[in-house]
Amino acid sequence: MLLKESENGVCCFFFNDTATTEIYTLSLHDALPISGSIKKIEQNKNAYVLWLSTDPALMSLMIKKGSVAIDGISLTISDVKSNLFGVSLIPTTLAETNIADRKTGDLVNLEADIISKWINKRLDQILPKSGNLTIDKLRQQGFS
Numbered sequence: 001m002l003l004k005e006s007e008n009g010v011c012c013f014f015f016n017d018t019a020t021t022e023i024y025t026l027s028l029h030d031a032l033p034i035s036g037s038i039k040k041i042e043q044n045k046n047a048y049v050l051w052l053s054t055d056p057a058l059m060s061l062m063i064k065k066g067s068v069a070i071d072g073i074s075l076t077i078s079d080v081k082s083n084l085f086g087v088s089l090i091p092t093t094l095a096e097t098n099i100a101d102r103k104t105g106d107l108v109n110l111e112a113d114i115i116s117k118w119i120n121k122r123l124d125q126i127l128p129k130s131g132n133l134t135i136d137k138l139r140q141q142g143f144s
Contacts, residue, residue: 034054034055034057034058034109034110034111035054035107035108035109035110036052036053036054036055036058036070036107036108036109036110037052037053037054037105037106037107037108038050038051038052038102038103038104038105038106038108039051039052039053039084039104040104041102041103041104046090047088047089047090047091048088048089048094049078049079049086049087049088049089050070050086050087050089050099050102051084051085051086052070052084052085052086052087052108052110053083053084054085054110058110058112059083059085060120061112061113061116061117061120062077062080062085062112062116063077063080063116064077064078064079064080065077066113066115066116067113067115068085068087068110068111068112068113069109069110069111070087070099070108070109070110071098071099071108071109072109072111073093073097073099075087075088075089075093076088125141126138126141
């Protein structure tokens, strides 16, 4: 994994966690890690899957194929259930990070994907607290 930090606090992580190299850019200056717990570890033929639980507010930001940082390790979410989410760990991830040392019951620091946080914040700004969303409200927010 290659990590490069710019002057404005934006870090770019370059790694190969799937058949193609993926680039994730995360803004870390508003990071407020929340802890989660490893509930179970499953092994399938190609990978291990860690199943984790966390605070309901953070859980609401977990989406399949989205990203989550676990103890600073950026991973792709492989599945989401009502109160659990899973991440697949391929051999390269296990070899290149310290996540292989984790076991069921361990507490880990979690950070939601910046895109999920941005969408959530933006929806809070444009959706009314009560009542219906109107065309006028959408136009005020730049929708045409």
